[in-house]
Amino acid sequence: MNDDTIALRADGLYKVFGRHADEAVIRLHQGTPRDQLGHGTTAAVIDASFEVRRGEIFVVMGLSGSGKSTLIRMLNGLHEATAGTVEIGGERITDIAPKRLREIRRQRVSMVFQHFALLPHRTVLDNVAYGLEIQGVAKAEREAKAREVTQIVGLAGWEDKLPGQLSGGMQQRVGLARALTADTDVLLMDEAFSALDPLIRREMQEQLLDLQATLGKTIIFITHDLNEAMFLGDRIAVMRDGRIVQVGTPEEILTDPANEYVEQFVQDVDRTRVLTAESVMRKPRAVVHPTAGARGALQVMRDEQLSAVYVTQRDRTLIGWVSDRDALDAVRRGERSLERIVRPDHGAVAHDTPLAELFIPALEAQLPLGVTDARGRLVGVVPRVTLLATLGGEPEADAQASPRPDPLPAAVVDRALEAAVDSGALETKEAI
Amino acid sequence: MDFRIPFGSWVEAGLDWIEDNLDWLFDLLAAVYVALYDAVVWVVATPPAVVVIAVLAVLALAARGWRFGLGTALGLLFIVGVDQWDNAMETLALVVVAAFLAIVVAVPLGIWAARSDRVSAVIKPVMDFLQTMPAFVYLIPAIGLFGIGVAPGIFATVLFALAPGVRLTELGIRGVDREVVEAGQAFGSTPGRILRQIQLPLAMPSIMAGINQVIMLSLSMVVIAGMVGAGGLGGDVTKSLSALDTALGFEAGLSVVILAIILDRFTGAFGMKRGLHLIRRLRARGRADDAATTASSPGATAPSTARDTVAA
Ligand SMILES: Nc1ncnc2c1ncn2[C@@H]1O[C@H](COP(=O)(O)OP(=O)(O)O)[C@@H](O)[C@H]1O
Ligand SMILES: [Mg+2]
Numbered sequence: 001m002n003d004d005t006i007a008l009r010a011d012g013l014y015k016v017f018g019r020h021a022d023e024a025v026i027r028l029h030q031g032t033p034r035d036q037l038g039h040g041t042t043a044a045v046i047d048a049s050f051e052v053r054r055g056e057i058f059v060v061m062g063l064s065g066s067g068k069s070t071l072i073r074m075l076n077g078l079h080e081a082t083a084g085t086v087e088i089g090g091e092r093i094t095d096i097a098p099k100r101l102r103e104i105r106r107q108r109v110s111m112v113f114q115h116f117a118l119l120p121h122r123t124v125l126d127n128v129a130y131g132l133e134i135q136g137v138a139k140a141e142r143e144a145k146a147r148e149v150t151q152i153v154g155l156a157g158w159e160d161k162l163p164g165q166l167s168g169g170m171q172q173r174v175g176l177a178r179a180l181t182a183d184t185d186v187l188l189m190d191e192a193f194s195a196l197d198p199l200i201r202r203e204m205q206e207q208l209l210d211l212q213a214t215l216g217k218t219i220i221f222i223t224h225d226l227n228e229a230m231f232l233g234d235r236i237a238v239m240r241d242g243r244i245v246q247v248g249t250p251e252e253i254l255t256d257p258a259n260e261y262v263e264q265f266v267q268d269v270d271r272t273r274v275l276t277a278e279s280v281m282r283k284p285r286a287v288v289h290p291t292a293g294a295r296g297a298l299q300v301m302r303d304e305q306l307s308a309v310y311v312t313q314r315d316r317t318l319i320g321w322v323s324d325r326d327a328l329d330a331v332r333r334g335e336r337s338l339e340r341i342v343r344p345d346h347g348a349v350a351h352d353t354p355l356a357e358l359f360i361p362a363l364e365a366q367l368p369l370g371v372t373d374a375r376g377r378l379v380g381v382v383p384r385v386t387l388l389a390t391l392g393g394e395p396e397a398d399a400q401a402s403p404r405p406d407p408l409p410a411a412v413v414d415r416a417l418e419a420a421v422d423s424g425a426l427e428t429k430e431a432i
Numbered sequence: 433m434d435f436r437i438p439f440g441s442w443v444e445a446g447l448d449w450i451e452d453n454l455d456w457l458f459d460l461l462a463a464v465y466v467a468l469y470d471a472v473v474w475v476v477a478t479p480p481a482v483v484v485i486a487v488l489a490v491l492a493l494a495a496r497g498w499r500f501g502l503g504t505a506l507g508l509l510f511i512v513g514v515d516q517w518d519n520a521m522e523t524l525a526l527v528v529v530a531a532f533l534a535i536v537v538a539v540p541l542g543i544w545a546a547r548s549d550r551v552s553a554v555i556k557p558v559m560d561f562l563q564t565m566p567a568f569v570y571l572i573p574a575i576g577l578f579g580i581g582v583a584p585g586i587f588a589t590v591l592f593a594l595a596p597g598v599r600l601t602e603l604g605i606r607g608v609d610r611e612v613v614e615a616g617q618a619f620g621s622t623p624g625r626i627l628r629q630i631q632l633p634l635a636m637p638s639i640m641a642g643i644n645q646v647i648m649l650s651l652s653m654v655v656i657a658g659m660v661g662a663g664g665l666g667g668d669v670t671k672s673l674s675a676l677d678t679a680l681g682f683e684a685g686l687s688v689v690i691l692a693i694i695l696d697r698f699t700g701a702f703g704m705k706r707g708l709h710l711i712r713r714l715r716a717r718g719r720a721d722d723a724a725t726t727a728s729s730p731g732a733t734a735p736s737t738a739r740d741t742v743a744a
Contacts, residue, residue: 078614106620117611121633131619182619 007218013084044070062239114191125159131182169200272356281380294330462583472525523664530589542601563595585662596645604638
């Protein structure tokens with residue numbers, strides 16, 4: 001069970017405040033609703049189970065009062081779990097001796113607090129070195145380390161100030177530096193950026209991602225802010241009334257909400273930064289291969305009522321696109337090959353392009369925007385309508401985009417095809 | 433039919449039992465009290481008054497600046513002038529010993545109460561009882577246990593002055609930001625270390641306010657203890673009362689007020705920032721005047737506190 005890739009595991013965690021806690025767990029287990037436990041008994045966390053992988057940013061998101069703080073405080077034993085277990089690095093931390101728990105806190109898991117929780121009577125440097133001090137590291141050594149981390153978080157020159165002399169954002173950098181200096185694998189962050197104003201908050205989020213990329217910490221991050229969750233989270237657990245209602249990647253949460261609650265919750269997120277082309281693309285209605293020739297292409301477009309179609313190799317490598325008018329002219333001219341009428345300016349985007357960067361290409365493209373994978377293969381298309389619908393935009397906006405020609409009338413195409421008596425190998429559409 | 437709860441007899445019976453069985457304990461306490469008292473009296477009463485006044489004035493200067501230094505010197509000279517110096521030094525010794533003992537008991541009790549709701553629930557009503565009971569009621573059993581003299585006075589004073597020390601220590605520690613304490617825990621600090629490094633330093637202003645009140649209550653009680661022969665200014669106040677000697681009463685009474693103000697300002701100075709006036713002054717040389725005004729302003733309410741408690 002002690003999978004090396006799992007940094008932290010919570011299994012069936014319950015926290016009930018107030019009277020008759022153990023009894024309440026049994027009743028919750030039997031299905032008694034949370035609000036029928038009786039006066040003075042609060043089930044703050046109910047049956048929470050999840051695994052956090054090494055090096056992952058695992059976000060727990062939920063409205064105020066949904067039990068996030070209680071949950072994260074069980075992960076380092078600040079709250080004793082009423083039921084269930086927590087393992088850090090394969091070692092159980094629930095129901096162990098206080099001494100062992102303190103050792104684990106020193107070595108494996110540190111914490112950043114919502115209101116910074118710095119020691120106001122100590123200097124920045126002493127605060128940053130606090131974890132090492134508790135670990136029993138000699139003064140000179142811990143101060144050297146603390147100086148280094150203070151610099152990393154951008155507070156060089158402030159080492160001898162007291163926390164009260166710093167702005168909120170700087171104080172939280174101290175809080176972050178304190179946790180990083182302790183040099184534990186796991187970092188717990190309880191609404192760490194919620195008390196900061198939005199611009200500072202974004203800056204801190206970016207810095208956290210940078211730090212995480214270089215230091216490879218496992219981070220459990222609590223927030224009530226969906227955008228923050230989407231921005232930071234490799235995976236997100238959504239909490240409601242003490243329960244975890246969904247765990248998934250940001251995209252999964254957005255595109256496939258587990259229930260109405262999550263759906264409501266995700267409504268106001270800035271999807272364009274979270275979602276990528278891949279997550280909204282559709283299967284192309286049709287593509288043609290060069291072997292289809294002008295006639296084949298024209299036929300496909302007639303059948304599918306398209307005014308243009310993408311041309312790919314058999315392995316789906318995107319070559320370009322062809323319009324029905326060009327194909328019609330070619331057929332009339334008696335040309336068989338597509339070669340001369342394929343246009344290479346397909347304007348396709350990479351599969352991991354954020355939605356925010358799709359607007360301009362989508363408006364310029366003559367076809368639904370093509371999406372290619374790392375090897376240049378056409379894996380899907382993003383019709384404008386889909387794009388706008390994902391963003392909750394008005395369908396009329398589509399009309400303002402550069403107009404696309406209507407498909408040629410089927411009768412016109414039919415006549416041209418019949419005129420070209422020859423019925424060579426007509427490669428028709430091939431769905432991909 | 434007569435409805436009568438023999439509460440008084442119960443208390444008496446209880447005290448009788450204590451006298452019979454714990455006599456050795458009170459003998460021991462009495463010996464400790466008297467020894468401490470004698471030691472402090474020796475320190476403050478052996479040198480000539482001028483020397484003591486000079487030393488106290490210099491300390492006052494260091495603590496709060498020249499105004500307080502000058503005020504201290506003038507006040508103490510007044511006491512000498514009304515021929516209450518020896519009494520005042522005895523009273524000072526009583527206050528020092530009683531307040532010291534009260535603090536030694538109160539602060540740990542307050543810490544204990546802050547860490548356990550159950551302890552707090554027990555201690556709170558006891559403290560209410562101790563503080564609201566009319567002060568001289570303590571003197572009666574104290575005489576029973578210790579006889580006449582300094583010891584019953586100190587014993588009664590410690591009981592009477594204990595409450596604010598306990599209460600403000602508990603309040604201060606409970607008032608420390610929960611997240612900061614959690615931070616200590618989260619980094620693996622032991623409870624004792626959290627107490628020393630986080631809770632006590634952050635609760636210090638509240639604890640110092642408690643200590644200040646303990647001292648002021650001690651002073652007021654020590655005067656009352658004059659009734660049981662504890663001597664000092666209280667002895668003269670009691671004497672003037674029975675002899676209807678207005679002149680003596682006011683001379684001794686005003687001496688008490690002067691001592692009260694000096695003690696209050698001194699402890700107030702320790703409760704304010706960390707470090708004393710002189711040290712701050714050396715640090716911020718150019719702004720010495722500012723420091724002096726800010727140093728004296730928090731004491732603005734102090735004289736009234738002093739008067740209230742002395743009147744109690
Ligand atoms: N120490 C406590 N005693 C009693 N109830 C608590 C305690 N801490 C939290 N709660 C309750 O548990 C619920 C979850 O609180 P919390 O974990 O702080 O939520 P969040 O961090 O998501 O805002 C709330 O209803 C809160 O009132
Ligand atoms: Mg919270």
